Amino acid sequence: MFCFSDLDQPTTVTFKLYMKTKVPFLKGGRRRSMEICLGQKEYHLNLRPVEKQVNRVTFQHGEDTYQVMLIHGLFMSDRAQSIMANQLLHSDYLTVYRRGGTIPRWHRYWGVLHATQLTLYDFEYKETKPAQVVLPFHMLEKVFHPSQRDDDEQMVDVGRLGLALQFALYQRHINSSSAVDENCMYVLPDDASSGYKWENSFSHxxxxxxxxxAASSKNYDAETSTLIPAKYLW
Known part of the structure; x- marks a missing residue:
């Protein structure tokens, strides 16, 4: 049996069939057992769920033929399937606080959130035109309301509806040459209803x-992987 933590990339599993035989009596009247491999079959596993199935497997060993019934499948939880398929979580208007020139400004977008990324489109044309930026979220840690913190700790005034997306310090290290302090991205939904949906989606x-x-970071290379541009981080 395999679980998601066992497989982090497509792999090949080898199924071997053994038969235990007994050789003539040894000194002392005891028999010695010996295992003989009758054959093997290989199965390629992709990272996608496979329904349980029954297959008849035939092994040829010398002049003898052996058949066994093999039951196999691949289980993935709904959450694992969501991250592997980069499932769509939410889409709506979203305003993002962004650096630009000498004065930071709020920029309005049509945002589309998937399990591992946030894609920002022109707010008028939405998805009928190419995306303006795709922000990878593999280092997203938490979501919170800056307005609920002490005033002295607020980096950006986002009002009561604003949200802060906190990213891991690893992202901060890569952007250390920029004036990134808290390593947060600040966003502003249109209203309370939109804010509730965005907060739940970001938290999910x-x-x-x-x-x-842990599984995805095994293939993560800080030098070559796409990171969030520093102009979106504070």
């Missing part, structure tokens, strides 16, 4: 990447 995204970060 953070929980997914946190749960499976």
């Amino acid at each position: 995204c953070a929980s997914l990447v946190e749960e499976f970060r």
